[in-house]
Amino acid sequence: MKRFHFLLSLHVVLIFNPLKAQEIKQRLDSFLAIAANNDYFNGCVMVSEKGKNIYSYAAGYADEEKKTPNSINTCFNLASVSKPFTALAVLQLVQHRKCKLSDPVMKYFPDFPYPAITVRHLLSHTGGLPQLERFMDDVIEANKDKIFTNEELYGYLLAQKGKMKFPAGEKWDYSNMGYLILALLVEKISGQSFEKYMEQKIFRPAGMNSSFIRSAGSPEPDCAIRYIIPSMYDSVYLSIPSLYNTKIYTHKNLGNTRGPGNMFSTLEDLMRFDNALYSGKLLDTTLLRESQTPVTLNNGKQHNYGFGWNIVxxxxxxTLVYHDGHVVGIVAMMLKNKTKDQTIFFYDNHSSEAFFQKINTISHFLNGRGAKPLRLTKSLVKAYARALVEKGPDYAAVVFNTLKSDTANYYLDELEMNNLGYNLVNNAEFEGHMQFACEVLKLNTILFPKSANTYDSYAMALSSAGKKQEAIIMYQKALLLNPNNEQGRIALGKLIAK
Incomplete structure (x- = not known):
């Protein structure tokens, strides 16, 4: 698929000094054009100040096949930017005295095997629940084409029989499972489906006519299509619907969960939400303030997350409050500078790099500050990967050694090299892919010899290639560097027992 940028710079409402506004617009336009032309931005950004749209910029296509450009009216998947909305729904129930923040969750779900976890814990990610994505790994592996519902996932949680990562309130640990349960709680208390509640109590009152929760089992809506470059050794963007889920992870299996994600909206609708929320139309000011106050842990320390909001x-x-969202093929952000009454709304349906840097730069430029330029250097790992797959290990080594000293144009990243190895183990189907995977992950241990993760990953590849003794030695090395690597210890035990 040919890469093409459609650049569209929209209006700036001159609500401050016209000359200053024009200068800010030029800096933002220049920054975003450079980002788009260097494959760092394919989406749309909008900024509101004091409730008005003061700046918008769009780049690229929402649908490359139909040549539909991205815009402030493009419907897109919010991913985890859905969480402030889920938290708001629960807080509305608290406001109307249908439940309390201090209520144990098992008050509403008697089979919930965690008596110490309260509604407050779920809202603030301090419940200590098992990680949804972790305990579902084996289930998804055995049901690669299945799309799981909230109710089914809750059932799998019950099968954990009360196992916790830590006692409730002791730590902060981001939990999609917690927000899934909050959506079930809204349904339980309100007597409505989560989709219907959100439509009636949040979307409609806020005037969000283009927003909705995707119903469980429904097809992908006609919104911005998510695109990815499937592997580190590919160079062309492909649409998520065109990829085969059992070989390339696309979040399909967990893609219909309600609560932690799966809300669709537009940037214009998000501005309407922002205005409605801070005008008191959706929630009283006391509860809104509490939702944007850092949570206090059992030890008295605070963590900069409230109820659905990060606080900085x-x-x-x-004072900034925000939530970002990431799902395969899209990133999103809603960030409010409460001091300036200024909000940035953003999505990118190519999951382009330097996500937070772009948001920070936009924020700095809006307020007349300088910002670091984007790192426009290329990935040495990707250049090496393409050489490896196209012409083999020797040619790839020549390319790597030729480019590695050119730090002005290429950067080297340990995690990228690790991901390349995993791509070759899990996704590649061509002959010799396992040998290439071992070659990549071996190189990573040489490049980053103090990293336990490089040895752990190399051990995994060796084990997959049937090299038991070599894998055992590498797992032992990884555990020497990181004795707390429980998954590595389990894998080593299984190998030794064979």
Missing amino acids: YNQFGD
């Missing part, structure tokens, strides 16, 4: 106090004296 920057070096300029501003």
Whole structure:
């Protein structure tokens, strides 16, 4: 698929000094055009200040086949930007005295095997529940084409029989499972489906006419298509619907969960939500303030997350609240500078790199500050990967050694090299792919000899290639560097027992 950028710079409403506004617009336009032309931005950004749209910019296509450009009216998957909405639904029930933050979850779900976990814990990610994505690994592996519902996933949680990562309130640990249960809680208390509740109590009152929760089992809606480059050794973007889920992870199996994600909206609708939320139309000011206050853990320390919101106090004296969203093929952000009454709305349906840097740069430029330029250097790992697959290990080694000293144009990243190895083990189907995987992950141990993860990954590849003794030695090396690597210890035990 040919890469093509459709650049569209929209209006700036001059609600401050016209000359300053024009200068800010030019800086933002220039920055985003450079990002788009260097494959760092394919989506849309909009900024509101004091409730008005003051800046918009779009790049690339929402649908490359139909040549539909991205815009502020493009419907897109919010991913985890859905969480503030789920938290709001629960807080509305608290406001209307249908439940309390201090209520144990088992008050509403008697079979819930965690008596110490409260509604507050789920909202603030401090419940200590097992990680949804972890305990579902084996289930998904055995049911690669199945799309799981909230109810089914809750059933698998019950099968964990009360196992916790830590006691409730002791730590902060991001939990999609917790927000899935919160969606079930909204349904239980309100007597409505989560989709219907959100439509009636949030979307409609806020004037969000283009927003909805995707129903369980329904097909992908006609919104911005998500695109990825499937592997480190590919160079062309492909649409998520065109990929075979059993070989390339696309989040399909967990893609219909309600609560942690799966809300669809537009940037214009998000601005309407922002205005409705801070005008008191959706929630009283006391509960809104509490939702944007850092949670206090059992030890008295705070973590900068409230109920569905990250909270940041920057070096300029501003209070920022935000939530970002990431799912395969799309990233999204809703960030509010409460001090300036300024909100950035953003999505990118290519999951382009330097996500947070772009958001920070936009924020700095809006307020007349400087910002670091984007790192426009290319990935040495990707150049090496393409050479490896096209012409083999010797040619790839020549390419790697030729480019590695050219730090002005190429960067080297340990995690990228690790991901390349995993791509070759799990996704590649061509002859010799396992040998290539071992070659890549071996190189990573040489490049980053103090990293336990490089040895652990190399051990995994060796084990998959049937090299038992070599894999055992590498797992032992990984555990020497990181004795807390429980998964590595389990894998080593299984190998020795064979």
